[in-house]
Amino acid sequence: MIETGIVTSVYQSGKSIYVDLNLGPNQDAHFVPFRTDYKGLYMVPEPGALVEVHELEDQAKVARGAHSEPDFSVPELLQNEFLIKINEDTQLFFQKVPNEEETDWTYALDIQTGADLTITAGGDVDLSVAGSVSVESEDDVDVQTSGDVTVAADGDVDVLASKEIRLGGAGGKPVARYGDSIQVWDPISGTLRGKITDGSSKTTSK
Numbered sequence: 659m660i661e662t663g664i665v666t667s668v669y670q671s672g673k674s675i676y677v678d679l680n681l682g683p684n685q686d687a688h689f690v691p692f693r694t695d696y697k698g699l700y701m702v703p704e705p706g707a708l709v710e711v712h713e714l715e716d717q718a719k720v721a722r723g724a725h726s727e728p729d730f731s732v733p734e735l736l737q738n739e740f741l742i743k744i745n746e747d748t749q750l751f752f753q754k755v756p757n758e759e760e761t762d763w764t765y766a767l768d769i770q771t772g773a774d775l776t777i778t779a780g781g782d783v784d785l786s787v788a789g790s791v792s793v794e795s796e797d798d799v800d801v802q803t804s805g806d807v808t809v810a811a812d813g814d815v816d817v818l819a820s821k822e823i824r825l826g827g828a829g830g831k832p833v834a835r836y837g838d839s840i841q842v843w844d845p846i847s848g849t850l851r852g853k854i855t856d857g858s859s860k861t862t863s864k
Contacts, residue, residue: 659713663687663721665703675702677721679711687711692721738763747772835863 663679669689670676679687690711694701703709707724714720730746740752751768769775777783785791793799801807809815817823824830834840836857842850 661711661713663709663711665705665707665709665721665724667705668692668702670702675700677703677709679709679719679721681711687719690719690721694722745772 661681663681665677666680666686667678668675669678675692676689677692679690681687692701692703692709701724703721703724704726707726709721709725710723712720712722728743730743732741732743735741736754739754741749742751743749747770749768749770751770753766753768754763755766756762757764825833834854836854838854840852840854842852844850
């Protein structure tokens with residue numbers, strides 16, 4: 659038998675989540691296990707959420723599937739699109755897009771968060787794309803490694819900065835470029851002045 663109930667309290671104990679329910683006038687159920695569709699997929703309903711209550715053969719109850727109306731706007735979705743939306747700033751969206759031949763559909767993945775996004779891996783992280791990769795930040799971008807860093811490109815590599823480009827960190831010495839004025843000291847001729855007239859054919863700067 660399946661009925662509905664209103665969550666009044668939520669508990670977490672061990673590997674499970676439990677809820678207290680109001681099933682109707684003077685009908686309450688306590689410490690009812692709350693389950694999702696998959697092992698290892700956890701969801702914690704909030705008090706006031708409407709849930710399905712399944713009565714098992716041994717008369718034990720299991721709650722699942724919170725059905726509360728969201729307090730944010732939901733975008734128009736196509737058939738077989740999937741959206742997990744927590745609030746206006748946080749969502750995981752599998753959006754249907756046609757493939758290159760436009761003969762079938764594939765999915766674009768959109769991840770949005772109003773706070774931090776953390777990716778942790780115990781092994782390698784591989785990023786392979788058929789198009790461009792763009793990283794935009796309103797604050798610092800920090801890359802740290804205890805090993806080597808390799809940047810390989812079949813085309814050009816551009817490094818642009820509105821301020822300084824510092825190799826080795828702050829406090830370094832100036833880097834000479836083609837056309838810069840230089841002076842050297844010779845034990846016979848003394849101080850000689852001139853300009854750099856040659857440089858790398860692959861590395862340029864402005």
